[in-house]
Amino acid sequence: MEAALEVTARHCRSELDQYGRCVAASPATWQQDCHQLKLRMARCASSHPIVQKIRHDCAEPFTAFEQCLKQNQASVMNCNEHLNQFLLCAEQVKLMTSGE
Known part of the structure; x- marks a missing residue:
């Protein structure tokens, strides 16, 4: 992210x-x-290519995060774990891309 x-x-x-x-x-x-x-x-x-790569490589954790937000609209703080999983994935993509 x-x-x-x-x-x-x-x-x-x-x-x-x-x-x-x-x-x-x-x-x-x-x-x-x-x-x-x-x-x-x-x-x-x-x-932008980096965003396209994150969207491709991290589609699963992002979808889980979006689903959690839909189910917890009144208390989005319940989705922190899902958000953290997506951010971790996105950071790995960013690190791999910058090292190329």
């Missing part, structure tokens, strides 16, 4: 800024109000 965030911050600054402003302006309804901006930011970030 850190690698994805770095790529997003570096290559998708405008999309990230717009999404961040939208979320800050709509604390109660940001998931609905900012959905299109989130998609635009995700499309920008996903076009």
